[in-house]
Amino acid sequence: MPAALLRDELLSSKARLEDRLGIAVPGLAYPYGYSARVRGVARELGYHHGYAVRNTMPRPGGDLFRLPRLTVHHSTGSAEFRRLVEGQLTLTMARDRALTAG
Structure with missing residues (x-):
C-alpha cells in the first residue's frame, strides 16, 4: 500500500470512529496482518497501541504495538x-x- 494511502486509512478510520463514538480511540486492531511499517506509521499518527491476531495472552513488557488478541x-x-x-x-x-x- 502506498505510504499516503496507509496514512489516510489510519487517520480517516480513527476520525470516523471518534466522531461516531464521541470518545478518543487510542488503539487499533490490525486487519489482515501488520508490519513494522504499519506499526511505525500508527505510532507517528498518535495511536497508543495496536492489536495483532496472535492467539496468545499478552506478556508484561510486550511491545504495545504488537499486543496479541484472542x-x-x-x-x-x-x-x-x-x-x-x-x-x-x-x-x-x-x-x-x-x-x-x-
Missing part, C-alpha cells in the same frame, strides 16, 4: 472463554494459532 468465536462457550482468558491452551486456540500462522 479469537473468540460465536460458538465459544463461557467455560472455554474462561480458560482462554486464564491463559490455558484450548483446542480452539491451538487450531486458531495454526490458522493465524498460516
Whole structure:
C-alpha cells in the first residue's frame, strides 16, 4: 500500500470512529496482518497501541504495538472463554494459532 494511502486509512478510520463514538480511540486492531511499517506509521499518527491476531495472552513488557488478541468465536462457550482468558491452551486456540500462522 502506498505510504499516503496507509496514512489516510489510519487517520480517516480513527476520525470516523471518534466522531461516531464521541470518545478518543487510542488503539487499533490490525486487519489482515501488520508490519513494522504499519506499526511505525500508527505510532507517528498518535495511536497508543495496536492489536495483532496472535492467539496468545499478552506478556508484561510486550511491545504495545504488537499486543496479541484472542479469537473468540460465536460458538465459544463461557467455560472455554474462561480458560482462554486464564491463559490455558484450548483446542480452539491451538487450531486458531495454526490458522493465524498460516
